[in-house]
Amino acid sequence: MRAFTSDSDPAPRTPALPVLVVGGGVAGLAAALDLGRLGVPVLLVERDGFLGGQVMRLDKLYPTDHCGFCPVWTESAAALAHPLVAVRRHTRLLDLEPPATGEEGAVAVLETRVPAVDPALCVACGLCREACAARGVAGAMQDRPVDRTWDPAGPPCPSIDFSLCNRCGACVAACPVQAVALERAPAVERTPVADVVFATGFAEPAGPLAPEFGRGSHPDILTALEFEALSAEANGGELRRRSNGATPRSLAFIQCAGARDARYLPYCAGVCCMHALKQARWARRRMPGLACAVFFTDLRAVGKGYEAYARAAADEGILLLRSRPGLVLAPEPAAADAPGAAVAVRYEDFATGRAVTAEFDLVVLNGGLAACPLPGAERIRPKEGPVAGRSCGFCAEPADVAQSVVQGARAAALVAQRLVRRAGGRP
Numbered sequence: 001m002r003a004f005t006s007d008s009d010p011a012p013r014t015p016a017l018p019v020l021v022v023g024g025g026v027a028g029l030a031a032a033l034d035l036g037r038l039g040v041p042v043l044l045v046e047r048d049g050f051l052g053g054q055v056m057r058l059d060k061l062y063p064t065d066h067c068g069f070c071p072v073w074t075e076s077a078a079a080l081a082h083p084l085v086a087v088r089r090h091t092r093l094l095d096l097e098p099p100a101t102g103e104e105g106a107v108a109v110l111e112t113r114v115p116a117v118d119p120a121l122c123v124a125c126g127l128c129r130e131a132c133a134a135r136g137v138a139g140a141m142q143d144r145p146v147d148r149t150w151d152p153a154g155p156p157c158p159s160i161d162f163s164l165c166n167r168c169g170a171c172v173a174a175c176p177v178q179a180v181a182l183e184r185a186p187a188v189e190r191t192p193v194a195d196v197v198f199a200t201g202f203a204e205p206a207g208p209l210a211p212e213f214g215r216g217s218h219p220d221i222l223t224a225l226e227f228e229a230l231s232a233e234a235n236g237g238e239l240r241r242r243s244n245g246a247t248p249r250s251l252a253f254i255q256c257a258g259a260r261d262a263r264y265l266p267y268c269a270g271v272c273c274m275h276a277l278k279q280a281r282w283a284r285r286r287m288p289g290l291a292c293a294v295f296f297t298d299l300r301a302v303g304k305g306y307e308a309y310a311r312a313a314a315d316e317g318i319l320l321l322r323s324r325p326g327l328v329l330a331p332e333p334a335a336a337d338a339p340g341a342a343v344a345v346r347y348e349d350f351a352t353g354r355a356v357t358a359e360f361d362l363v364v365l366n367g368g369l370a371a372c373p374l375p376g377a378e379r380i381r382p383k384e385g386p387v388a389g390r391s392c393g394f395c396a397e398p399a400d401v402a403q404s405v406v407q408g409a410r411a412a413a414l415v416a417q418r419l420v421r422r423a424g425g426r427p
């Protein structure tokens with residue numbers, strides 16, 4: 001593999017600045033690894049403690065229905081092992097500043113927040129947990145971070161639940177490698193970078209997006225990511241109502257809940273039809289008696305094999321209903337604990353033109369996916385358009401895993417092309 005600096009050039013070179021890749025999801029991983037393979041040094045920053053992004057929160061992946069974790073883990077391991085890819089977890093891009101006059105690239109303002117138990121130092125000896133159990137508060141020291149901010153490929157680093165911790169300091173004193181600290185100030189640094197690839201992905205916006213769908217008003221009205229966690233094989237794969245732990249008899253997915261709506265998110269989130277079908281199919285595979293309905297505006301199954309995937313869902317008995325419900329009503333608080341109290345979905349039956357109310361034990365709201373910001377994107381030089389060819393994956397446009405990976409590779413190729421141009425055509 002050819003290095004970025006040429007062996008045939010006898011002139012001493014200053015070390016090449018790295019390309020900053022912001023976000024360690026599938027798009028960022030693809031961009032970082034492709035740049036590394038081209039011989040370009042990379043600084044990959046990820047604000048969470050693990051690589052893989054949202055895919056690490058998914059159970060199975062359409063269209064193959066394979067486990068989402070394994071392929072991402074392989075790519076994460078490859079990035080961590082690559083000599084030209086420096087990976088910084090727990091590190092967030094806050095902003096970009098312009099470089100010194102006349103120079104290309106940017107100065108990245110990075111903030112690193114190391115967790116209370118530093119995973120880079122922890123040797124998983126368990127002494128902190130023992131000390132906590134003896135002197136602290138039961139449950140304050142967890143085996144694993146509850147928010148999944150750990151590296152699944154690394155040692156089982158514990159974490160502190162500060163809502164329970166009495167700050168006695170027993171864990172700090174017990175740690176033989178000084179990996180535990182109850183207070184850590186975030187460190188902010190400024191790093192010059194040659195160019196930037198944004199792969200910041202998406203988030204489900206906090207709070208109720210479209211109030212008529214009742215998000216947050218009842219435990220049995222969930223977002224798609226919440227349903228993914230509830231039904232995941234890793235969590236037992238057994239579907240239960242969140243309100244009372246009972247086995248659900250019926251499940252509804254409401255597509256475009258807050259999306260394709262001028263009042264909230266005026267675009268199609270691109271991936272929701274497919275992941276609703278995936279979630280419905282997996283729910284019925286695990287619970288064949290479960291009544292399952294998908295309320296859709298128009299079913300968007302665009303991709304190789306996706307239409308067949310949708311048809312298979314219908315053949316398996318999942319009710320695909322073309323209708324856009326206008327109201328989701330949680331049971332009255334008095335009835336909420338009563339056995340069978342269900343969530344009501346009000347929709348128009350297109351066959352009869354009549355408004356219908358149907359009841360479901362679980363309702364999943366789909367569509368509220370928003371691109372994460374690209375901090376400082378407008379300040380990068382050269383001005384080839386603020387994010388022209390620099391953003392990839394879901395932060396650039398709604399994209400599933402396959403599309404995000406392709407976009408990551410494209411962004412890497414465009415950055416490499418720009419670097420070659422800047423170097424006067426030399427590789």
Ligand SMILES: Cc1cc2nc3c(=O)[nH]c(=O)nc-3n(C[C@H](O)[C@H](O)[C@H](O)COP(=O)(O)OP(=O)(O)OC[C@H]3O[C@@H](n4cnc5c(N)ncnc54)[C@H](O)[C@@H]3O)c2cc1C
Binds near residue numbers: 052091
């Ligand atoms: C419920 C659900 C189910 C899905 N199921 C499937 C499926 O079965 N198959 C499929 O193909 N697709 C599926 N998708 C879509 C899939 O999740 C996305 O395509 C994929 O996650 C996009 O990858 P990404 O790298 O662009 O973004 P993300 O996965 O969102 O990764 C972005 C990363 O950037 C980090 N980041 C953000 N801002 C900063 C910052 N300022 N500094 C540092 N780091 C930052 C984030 O922490 C995150 O790790 C599903 C989506 C949902 C919501």
